[in-house]
Each structure stands twice: as structure tokens, then as C-alpha cells.
């Protein structure tokens with residue numbers, strides 16, 4: 001976003017004008033689905049063109065995301081791209097719901113002592129508050145009911161003259177059962193990020209199901225297999241929800257888009273289990289590979305390579321998946337507020353997908 005901010009300042013300096021206000025109604029309705037579509041496109045691009053191992057394609061991905069931020073910053077006030085359209089921002093906002101920290105202002109102090117609202121509107125320095133342009137994503141820290149729309153930039157903390165803004169500790173994910181703001185696009189994103197783990201292990205998945213990964217040799221077969229992998233969590237979780245309804249005809253469960261947030265810890269930990277492999281092997285080659293980029297022969301820096309033992313990686317991956325199942329089980333109960341047995345199909349779906357991920361990742 002730093003490029004967006006620089007572009008905004010530069011364009012206003014070169015061409016002084018008023019930036020457009022945000023089309024909030026439109027963005028609330030469609031922004032989430034646009035970022036969802038962007039994420040689907042990135043995942044398919046990554047899988048079908050081997051983006052993660054092709055440097056110029058990875059570069060293009062960064063250029064496109066940065067260009068989105070820059071174009072929106074030239075057209076609209078503040079950080080419209082970050083709040084509504086950025087696929088990475090959407091993922092961060094979703095996982096931020098599980099955070100054990102939150103930034104909030106104290107409503108009592110705000111309503112009793114403040115009439116400038118510098119945290120939100122921006123303005124010059126006032127008392128102990130510093131001059132700022134206000135919250136870059138147009139959130140008021142006293143009205144945040146979840147972490148999704150706060151990027152923890154601390155602008156409001158600097159701007160507030162009344163010491164109202166605080167960074168609090170909290171039970172992880174508390175907003176999911178106290179102030180649930182369920183949205184369909186966010187649940188679709190959650191299930192997509194779950195499917196992404198299966199997609200990243202497509203050769204293992206096709207070998208497990210078909211006995212070989214030959215189907216991935218042709219583009220069409222590869223594309224179909226990729227779409228099926230992305231859809232597996234959607235199919236299993238929807239089936240589980242239907243089973244909950246069928247097995248308990250007299251019981252009216254909460255809507256699917258509310259209950260689906262219970263899967264969030266397992267989605268996070270499944271992604272972690274997948275990326276641990278890369279984080280604990282390839283990340284240890286950053287220094288030699290960076291030096292190789294500027295001409296240092298790799299042989300002379302081989303001693304700087306660091307990699308975890310495969311057994312350590314497997315242990316951590318297994319621990320992640322077990323922790324994900326337990327935490328998801330607890331969160332499902334918290335969100336649904338129903339007896340365990342009535343939600344049994346949803347718990348079974350959690351275990352099933354964790355076992356599948358275990359087989360693919362470990």
C-alpha cells in the first residue's frame with residue numbers, strides 16, 4: 001500500500017483536485033465477491049502456470065496487486081483497495097478474526113469527551129494527539145465490532161488526544177461468537193482457502209484418488225482437477241450442514257454462513273501445515289540465493305543454508321492439524337450454542353478434511 005500512498009500524494013501534488021468519495025453501497029455489495037474472484041484467479045494461475053516457481057510470473061502478480069492499490073489511490077480517498085478489493089487484504093481480514101489482540105477505543109470516553117473525531121476524520125495535532133489524515137480504511141475504532149476492517153496501522157492511536165484507543169488482549173476469535181458479522185463472500189473465501197491447501201497438493205490428491213497423477217499432464221485435465229480440489233471443502237461442509245438438518249428435523253440450526261466460521265481455525269492451521277514445509281526448508285536458502293542473484297557463486301555460501309530436519313517438519317505439521325481440529329470443534333460449539341451430538345455431522349466433516357489434509361501434507 002505504500003506505493004498507493006506515494007502515488008496518491010504525488011498525483012495530488014501534480015494535479016490538485018478532490019479525490020472521489022468511496023462508492024460504499026456498491027463496494028459493500030460487490031467488493032467481497034470481486035476479491036473472491038481475484039483469489040480464485042490467483043490460485044488457478046499459480047497452479048496451472050506453476051507461478052510459485054517462475055520468477056517473472058510471481059513478479060507480475062506483485063505488479064498487478066500493487067497496480068490495483070495505486071489505481072484505486074489515484075481515483076478514491078484513502079485506501080479503498082485495501083478495504084474492499086485486495087485479495088490479500090480479504091484473507092488477512094478473515095484470519096484476523098482469530099487474533100488474540102484487538103485495537104478498540106473506549107466508547108464512554110469517545111462520547112463523553114470528544115467532538116473532533118480525529119481518529120476517523122483526521123486533522124491537525126490536538127492535545128497529546130498527533131496530526132494525521134485519519135483512519136486509512138475509514139473505520140472508527142469505537143465502532144469496530146470485529147477485526148476485519150482494521151489493518152492495525154495505529155493511526156487512530158497516534159491521533160486520539162484522549163487516550164481512548166487501546167490495543168487489548170482478548171480470547172482468540174471472541175467476535176465470532178459474541179458479535180458475528182457473517183457474510184456469504186467471507187465464508188466462500190474461507191472455503192476457498194481450505195481448498196487451496198488441497199490444490200497445492202494436487203499431485204498427491206490425484207494419486208490418492210486415481211492411483212496416478214497422469215491427469216495433470218494435459219491442461220484441461222489439470223484445470224478440471226484444480227477446480228474439483230477447490231470445491232471439495234464446499235461440498236463436504238454443505239453436505240454436513242444438510243445432514244445436521246436431516247438428522248434433527250425438529251431442530252433449527254443457525255444458518256450455514258454463521259456456522260461455517262467454526263471451521264476457521266482448521267483452515268488457518270491446514271494452511272500453516274502446508275507452508276511449514278516451505279518455511280522450514282526453502283526459507284533457509286534466502287541468504288545464499290540472494291547473494292547468488294548478485295553474482296556470488298552458490299558453492300561459496302552453501303554453509304549459510306539452513307533447513308529443519310524432515311521429522312521436525314512432519315511433527316509440527318501433525319501438531320498443527322490436531323490443534324486445528326480441536327480448536328475448530330470448540331469454536332463450532334461456541335458459535336452454534338447447541339449440544340455436541342446435534343452438530344455431529346459438522347464435527348465429522350472437520351475430522352474428515354483434517355485426515356485428508358494429513359494424508360496429502362505429511
Ligand code: SF4
Nearest residue numbers: 105110114119160164
Ligand atoms: S478514539 Fe479518540 S479521537 Fe477518536 S472519537 Fe474516541 S476520543 Fe475522539
Ligand code: SF4
Nearest residue numbers: 135150151153154156
Ligand atoms: S488501527 Fe488503523 S485501521 Fe485500525 S481503526 Fe485505527 S486507524 Fe483504522
